[in-house]
Amino acid sequence: QLESTERQINAVRDIMNESNFEEMPLYGNESDKARAFMKIQEGCNNYCAFCIIPYTRGKLKSRKVDDIVQEAKRLVDHGFHEIVLTGIHLGNYGVELPGRPTLADVVKALLEIPNLYRIRFGSIESVEVYQIHYHITAFPRS
Template sequence: MKTVAFTTLGCRVNQYDTDAMKGLFLQNNYEAVDFDEKADIYVINTCSVTNMGEKKSRQLIRKAKRQNEDAYVIVTGCYAQLDPDAIAAIDGVNLVIGTNNRSKIVELVEQLESTERQINAVRDIMKESNFEEMPLFGNESDKARAFMKIQEGCNNYCSFCIIPYTRGKLKSRKIEDIVEEAKRLVDHGFHEIVLTGIHLGNYGVELPDRPTLADVVKALLEIPELYRIRFGSIESVEVSDELVELMATDKRVCPNLHLP
């Protein structure tokens, strides 16, 4: 059985993406090991919010190759999306994936076995308009809390923030897909879910029926064994009266918010 190791830099959304990619490998009969161990495949999920994040990403790439010079080194995440050529130029990198196309990571890794060339799978994120379904597979865990990404991208283009250029435009997940994943997580022992996204408070504004974050919460509260719902960062001006009412009236919705 081949082994795969993961490491993650950056935000909770990145952590969710790593957990989802890990699930894809486990579903295909790979064994996950610690990043400090010798592995056949190393996946580095990078961050580009700060220069320090980029520097640490490069260090981890080199560390992986030192641990096993014959391993495949896979680089994904925001730094890979922003500057794939710089990533590809680092000695030892075999596959570059940005912040999309990661649902095919196992397939792309297995393509490496039939070719000697490096694969660059980064696509223009600005042309992507649909949320990439990459659900968690309820990996075995001793934890009761799971992070779930329900929204991707941002349309604000603030002058100080690079995120829209690494994650693309706003993309929201359909409520039925959110509920389906939540039920699967509950079945695997995760009774607390943290809803995350790049611009969580803007969930649903681009979808035809314009569902809101409150609509997501109400749908999740229909799951009997989901005991607690938390939120990732959300802008204060995007906290609706309906969401406040849910926090005030249902004890399963945690009555605290992280306001950046």
């Protein structure tokens, strides 16, 4: 592209100042329409001494609940009945969004989608499972 336009292309950006969630649909294997992967969170604000993620992925960024629900509906319409929610630190989902929605709020919204039979988490820390279990257990699925 540089040769065709003869102008400089800036393909590197400062992820530490990036605050928007980068959409990246992950629809799984077309031959196995049982499971789709959906990235709902990226980055981390913890800066643990042993971890490089905040420096390579940037600050925590979460996808809006409405956007998650809309993509989940599209996935179900395309034949997927199981969605795996993925992210670097799912337990911190939503802390930077207006209204501070939680992962439990995402799950509650997804439970309203007909024909979505299973919701899984790509990775979540054990101390964060309580929050989801506590909020979801009392929520009857219609």
